[in-house]
Amino acid sequence: MSKENFNINDLSDRIIIYHKGESFNINEILEGKLSGRTIALGDSLSILIKLKENTLEMLTKGTHFIKFESKLISNLEIFFELDDNNMNINFNPKNA
Numbered sequence: 001m002s003k004e005n006f007n008i009n010d011l012s013d014r015i016i017i018y019h020k021g022e023s024f025n026i027n028e029i030l031e032g033k034l035s036g037r038t039i040a041l042g043d044s045l046s047i048l049i050k051l052k053e054n055t056l057e058m059l060t061k062g063t064h065f066i067k068f069e070s071k072l073i074s075n076l077e078i079f080f081e082l083d084d085n086n087m088n089i090n091f092n093p094k095n096a
Helices: 008-014 026-030 053-058
Strands: 015-019 022-025 045-049 062-068 076-082
Touching: 022 026
Parallel strands: none
Antiparallel strands: 015 022, 015 045, 062 076
């Protein structure tokens, strides 16, 4: 997804945040569904980002980053490392 073809609805379908097994998409967060929710010290937030198949094929073992650039919100860079422990595993929202 590039700046030229950015669409908030596309973004909403591609990013889901999980807290204690409950999911929130971008539209729900913007509507305030997450507001007032207590995120305690030690809680986990899982961010599920749906990528296109050709993007997934480029992700190999090693360090990577995803960069979100926007005029509406601060730019965000997410750095992550892929290895045998976190590649090709199924996501279980009950554990999120």
